[in-house]
Amino acid sequence: MSNLTVPNLQLATNLESIRFMDDAQSTKAKLGVKQFSTPSSTFNSTLRNEENGTCESGQPPRKFADMSGDREMAIFGDAAQYLRKSEKERIEAQNQPFDAKTFVYVADAKELYLKGIVQRKEGKSATVQTDGGSVVTVKDDEVFPRNPLKFDKIEDMALLTHLNEPSVLFNLKERYAAWMIYTYSGLFCVTVNPYKWLPVYNPEVVNAYRGKKRMETPPHIFSISDNAYQFMLTDRENQSILIT
Secondary structure (H helix, E strand, O other): OOOOOOOOOOOOOOHHHHHHHHOHHHHHHHHOHHHOOOOHHHHHHHHHHHHHOOOOOOOOOOOOOOOOOHHHHHHHHHHHHHOOOOHHHHHHHHHOOOOOOOEEEEEEOOOEEEEEEEEEEEOOEEEEEEOOOOEEEEEHHHEEEOOOHHHOOOOEHHHOOOOOHHHHHHHHHHHHHOOOOEEEEOOEEEEOOOOOOOOOOOHHHHHHHOOOOHHHOOOOHHHHHHHHHHHHHHHOOOOOOOOO
């Protein structure tokens, strides 16, 4: 799946809002505390910890706890496959060959962006062979670096090495193709409407998210809401969640 054509998606038209969401510092200045989807009482401490390079556990920020094994995900029941990649898929991605100098995205008039491999560079242009087999020559500013394959379908796009437009779009598109409709983007939870019922709201899913920190579970609206509820109980302060 090397292009961006996915039924019912309008990712390209929503790109400006996605780009805006990924700039946490700019968003902080423009919106202030109350409009983030993260519980508002924790926003200031979260940013303060990020500036210091730590989180509540003292570890680097925005790192998800390693509860990603198939055995640990069993508590989600049938929803597990719609929430996180399997161990097999992660291992296969890590073992695939990858060259950071030649693996790129290239702009395309029809598909917006395509995956490809740089064949050669001459001056300010590059010749790229796309995954579809075609060979195109484009300007340097139409070529974008790709992230290592282990980052495919990443749960938090703020962790991407290269946070560019095609990386965001392809990540959302590939997660959507696997019916993983929830994706974190820093402090935000991005949701793509599947236009079908998915078993990600069953009682066992509710129980699996109850009382868990955001970094301990896959992206889900249940995590956002349960964290807001837990912080309301512990901090004894009102919480706010912005839905747009």
